[in-house]
Amino acid sequence: MEPILFAVLAAVALVAAVATIAWRNPLRSAFSLIVCLFALAGMFVTLFAHFLAAMQILVYAGAIMVLFVFVIMLLDLSGHGSELKLRILPVLGSLAVLAVAGKFAKTVLSTHPLVTDVPPAVPDSFGTVPGVAELLLGQFLLPFELVSLLLLVAVVGAVVVARRRFWREGK
């Protein structure tokens, strides 16, 4: 049952990922990305990361992608077509990416068994809110606080940068 679930989710995620970078219309890309994120959230569930799966949907698919969609609609970029002209740069880029992917695959296949790999048994609380919270507010308290600080800085920075006057003066 589980491998079937994995296969389905993986297929959805891959197709959605390819669609994300392939659509000419950025709005379609954004929706494809949301699909991909949902598929990954499902995969998190099969990996006993319930809390993270919820976060993935709430924060990522919910908040971040809404931001993306807002910006795309605001700037009215839909239909700005005629991208992806086959020039030397994309070809070189594809080759480089292919090399990276090949290298990845080779490494994985040479170090991990492809068929028999049984994950260890884990307690029931694994990946639930209490389980993750134990670590997050215990061992990783300092990074946690730092990340919250980072988010604050990012928000302030975003407000400053996006303000009209900033760029007028910067010119």
Next chain:
Amino acid sequence: MEPKLFAAIPVIILLPAIGGKRWGDRFAAVVTNAAVFSSFGVSLYAWWYLRNDVEGMVYLYKLYPFLKTDLLNIGLDFRFDRLSAVMCLVVTGVSSLIHLYSTGYMKGDRSYARFFSHLNMFVFFMLLLVLGANLVVMFAGWEGVGLSSYLLIGFWYEDMEKAVAGKKAFVVNRIGDFGFLLGMLMLLMYNHGSVDFFALERFANSGMPPVANELNMTVICLLLFLGAVGKSAQIPLYVWLPDAMAGPTPVSALIHAATMVTAGVYMVARLSFLFVHAPIAMAVVAGVGATTALFAATIGLAQTDIKKVLAYSTVSLFGYMFLAVGAGAFASGMFHLTTHAFFKACLFLGAGSVIHALHHQQDIRRMGGLARKMPVTHITFLISTLAIAGIPPLSGFFSKDEILTSAFLASTPFPTAFKVFWAFGAAGAFLTAFYMMRLYWLTFRGTPRDAHAHEHAHESPWSMGTALVLLAAAATVAGVLGLPGEGHLFSKWLAPVVGKYTLEPHHASHLLHWALIGLSVAIGAAGLIAGWLIYRSGPDGVAARIAASTGPMYRLVAGKYFIDELYGLIVVRPLKAVAAFSYKVVDKIFIDLLGVNVPAWAVKGIGVLPRMFHDGNLRTYMLAVVVGVLCLWVVL
């Protein structure tokens, strides 16, 4: 000692340095004039103070040690003694009058303020030169006046000819300065890194080996004299001075007659303690002076440019001064320098007044009959002409006669040579009187040869007139400073400085003395009368007939013996060839090509590849990052 005086010496130097354009022409004129006049005032005060002090007192002011090492000990020191006092008074006095004169002469010039600031810069450096307590400070002033001279000769630099004249003066002076520098370096070497005048005097009188070796002293003195030859325009480096007349006339009067060119004579007098130890060098000094005196006077005979005549006259009269110092009569040389400063400045300013009135006409053949139009200029010019010709009781008579007497009676190992020098000097004196009379007559008397210009001629404004009158007055009465015999105030004044080194002339009977005096008066008068006889009828009468009958000789003189052309052939042409070689081969191939362009091309070639990645496109950069990661991955 009065501390105030110590403070005053740098003030003398710094005051004229104030100038500038910021607040307009009028302001510039007022400031620069005030600066020079007040420095004249300070000089007078300092002189008065020195006069009332112990005889032979020397005021030293050590500003700060300039170079102080084990090998060198040179300070930015100033020295005010009786010799510097004379020079200070002459320099600031004459420049005050010339500044005043310039306010009128330069009126309306586009670069009025620039003129005055350059003029003040000149006075600053000249005072540095005369007040320096060692050769290095003196040399700094020496170079500084050369720079000012260059700037002022080429003052109207849009005119190529004038710019070239400035360049010529600068380059010719470099040759002399080279000698000065070498002489100074030799002294530094022998005198343990000090060229302070006190130290040098002690060193020269010590009789230690380098001094005792006459050859060394002769070489040093001749090198230093080469510097003097350049600055004071003597043979063979006199060629720049006539060309320097391209500058504004007040500049010619101040720099190229009254002050800067005196630097050479001042230097020999200042270093009298060195020169007395080198009789051969002294004879050379006198010889060069006497030859120049005669040679330049002959050229002066045939010049038609009013300023050129005066320029050759200046060269000639500086020859007399060198004849005097070469004969060991340092005070006489300085005395002639002083009187010459007055009457020659007056002559130049008079010439400037004429040029001003005739709207920049400088050719004496186009003048004539100006006496009635310009009475002040005429009278002052006449007085100065008589002074320069040596007619008693004007100042030129006393100083020139003294020089000829001391040359005739010089106590030297080469008495015959000095007799010849005397003869040169006497002949030069005749010619001087002759060409000055010619100049005077063609300019002011006779019939006007350019009716139009004569019609519009007018007397110059009060500022110029005042300067002329004061200078003429000084030229008239300065002689009382040098009455022959016991009454010679000038040599008494200088006795503490140069008295010890003055070579006592051979004793001569009163009769001989009076005979020599009478002779020089007769020579001067004869020159004047001959000039009057020939030029009374204007340039086309008797004069033209004489010129025609002497043919080639006249052309030789009128062409200034073609010395410029000769130098062009033997010095300038080879130098140009060398310069062309170094430009075309050394510069173009070795420096430009191999030294600069080839490495640049190499770097540019290497840069082609990396430049491709810096096209400003974000994606290119990212691709580079990915490739870089890949490479690292492969390597690790």
Next chain:
Amino acid sequence: MMSATPLSWYLLLSFAIFSIGLLGLLIRRNLVVMLMAMELMLNGANLALVAYARFRGDEAGQVMAFFVMALAAAEAAIGLALVLAIYKHFKTLDVDRISRLNG
């Protein structure tokens, strides 16, 4: 209980998504799409982290993934703010035309 899919599959999928994101970053010229491609890359990395957490029985991997999400949020906020500003300035989001830094 039922995890029978080996770790290597998860990793391969994770790398595939990462590579697709990287490819998108390299070949697209639209800044917004490039930002989305970066989100893809981050998610690929997240998947690997979560898979490792499961197969090692260590929740620390999930905490890391959580941090990555927070980071992604910050990055999106700043990135989109910049996109807005750039669009106002250049009137385009085509990075090929925003190449003032030209050597």
